[in-house]
Amino acid sequence: MTESSDPLLGVYRPPDIVFVRGRGTELIDERDRVYLDFTSGIGVNALGHGSPVVRDAIEKALETGLIHVSNLFRTRPAADLAAFLRDRSGLDRVFFCNSGGESVEGALKFARKWAKSIGGVEKHRIVALKGSFHGRLFGSLAVTDRPEYRAPFDPLMPGVEFVDPDDPRQMDRALSAERTAAVIVEPIQGEVGVKPLPSELLKTLRTQADEREIALIFDEVQCGLGRTGSFFAHEESGVVPDLLCIAKPLAGGLPMGAVILADRIAGVMKPGDHGTTFGGGPLVAATALAVVRVIGDASFLESVREKGRRLSGHLERIAAGRPDLVKEVRGRGLFWGIELTAAAGPVVERAREAGLLTVPAGARVVRLLPPLTVSEVEIDCAAEILEAVIEGMDPVT
Numbered sequence: 451m452t453e454s455s456d457p458l459l460g461v462y463r464p465p466d467i468v469f470v471r472g473r474g475t476e477l478i479d480e481r482d483r484v485y486l487d488f489t490s491g492i493g494v495n496a497l498g499h500g501s502p503v504v505r506d507a508i509e510k511a512l513e514t515g516l517i518h519v520s521n522l523f524r525t526r527p528a529a530d531l532a533a534f535l536r537d538r539s540g541l542d543r544v545f546f547c548n549s550g551g552e553s554v555e556g557a558l559k560f561a562r563k564w565a566k567s568i569g570g571v572e573k574h575r576i577v578a579l580k581g582s583f584h585g586r587l588f589g590s591l592a593v594t595d596r597p598e599y600r601a602p603f604d605p606l607m608p609g610v611e612f613v614d615p616d617d618p619r620q621m622d623r624a625l626s627a628e629r630t631a632a633v634i635v636e637p638i639q640g641e642v643g644v645k646p647l648p649s650e651l652l653k654t655l656r657t658q659a660d661e662r663e664i665a666l667i668f669d670e671v672q673c674g675l676g677r678t679g680s681f682f683a684h685e686e687s688g689v690v691p692d693l694l695c696i697a698k699p700l701a702g703g704l705p706m707g708a709v710i711l712a713d714r715i716a717g718v719m720k721p722g723d724h725g726t727t728f729g730g731g732p733l734v735a736a737t738a739l740a741v742v743r744v745i746g747d748a749s750f751l752e753s754v755r756e757k758g759r760r761l762s763g764h765l766e767r768i769a770a771g772r773p774d775l776v777k778e779v780r781g782r783g784l785f786w787g788i789e790l791t792a793a794a795g796p797v798v799e800r801a802r803e804a805g806l807l808t809v810p811a812g813a814r815v816v817r818l819l820p821p822l823t824v825s826e827v828e829i830d831c832a833a834e835i836l837e838a839v840i841e842g843m844d845p846v847t
């Protein structure tokens with residue numbers, strides 16, 4: 451298809467491949483070519499393509515005749531899913547929405563209303579981190595440190611300050627008690643190139659947020675729900691946020707997001723303060739409940755950690771073979787970035803030509819997000835392709 455005849459808005463640059471089927475970690479195109487999908491639809495298909503868990507949950511939900519009812523009324527799947535997420539997170543309330551960006555919008559609104567209720571109108575500023583990505587809506591984009599994404603749409607939500615996560619003094623100054631409502635962080639920064647934040651930083655933020663009555667928001671839209679080998683990515687740090695954003699894998703590929711929040715913040719939200727027509731509908735919620743029950747299982751999470759160790763072992767070996775091209779491999783569980791000393795695009799492209807789908811993160815990082823159900827054989831096979839591609843790249847001088 452030529453660009454001028456494409457009916458789709460030109461905000462994406464997909465290669466000329468049309469996928470028609472999926473099966474576990476595999477995607478199959480119109481010409482019956484099989485690819486290993488180490489993108490999972492950018493972290494969405496945690497249980498793989500064509501998952502029987504997802505299919506059965508959808509079929510069962512459809513039998514009730516309820517796809518959508520609206521939040522004018524209660525439905526059982528939303529209540530059960532909210533209870534599951536509340537119990538797993540140690541937080542108190544859940545608001546359902548339809549995407550990651552929307553979950554961030556919600557968290558920012560809840561945090562602001564709470565902060566202003568205790569500190570007056572001046573206590574409205576939001577602190578975000580350098581390298582952050584939180585979405586493309588006017589609020590979530592405002593806390594996203596990508597000037598090239600933001601500039602065409604200025605003015606965005608005002609009152610945001612970006613802080614270098616490696617500069618504790620700057621962080622301390624930015625978190626002013628009088629003016630700051632919230633600080634938002636991804637425990638593993640995804641889009642900037644898979645950068646795990648040190649647990650110490652999360653702990654310091656927790657302490658400062660408590661001392662200064664600032665809401666601590668964790669955005670786990672990409673790193674949460676089993677991706678790192680724990681149900682929530684922050685669990686490893688022992689730090690519990692006040693608000694937690696999740697989305698991508700939540701409903702097995704159906705669009706769904708959620709904000710999980712502490713009662714002291716939730717208490718300021720009254721009927722009419724926020725809402726969405728589709729959020730928490732019975733079909734998506736029933737599907738999500740089936741997905742999180744699988745992901746939340748202790749042996750499932752252990753398998754993610756084990757497969758993650760296998761994948762990282764391969765990546766370390768590949769990196770050691772090309773020290774001129776591979777600067778660092780970083781990640782946790784089944785969430786990995788290979789930082790190159792050159793552009794990631796050609797590696798992503800050649801891997802695709804060789805049958806492995808990966809996704810760049812920033813200019814120089816090749817990101818790997820296989821389904822959490824990926825097999826050891828598939829991990830070995832993907833590593834073999836990646837190794838051949840990386841070995842075949844021109845030397846970087």
Ligand SMILES: Cc1ncc(COP(=O)(O)O)c(C=O)c1O
Pocket residue numbers: 492549550551552554583584585586636640641669670671672673697698
């Ligand atoms: C950490 C994080 N937050 C928010 C978003 C936005 O999610 P969505 O694209 O569903 O709006 C993303 C998307 O990649 C993300 O990685």
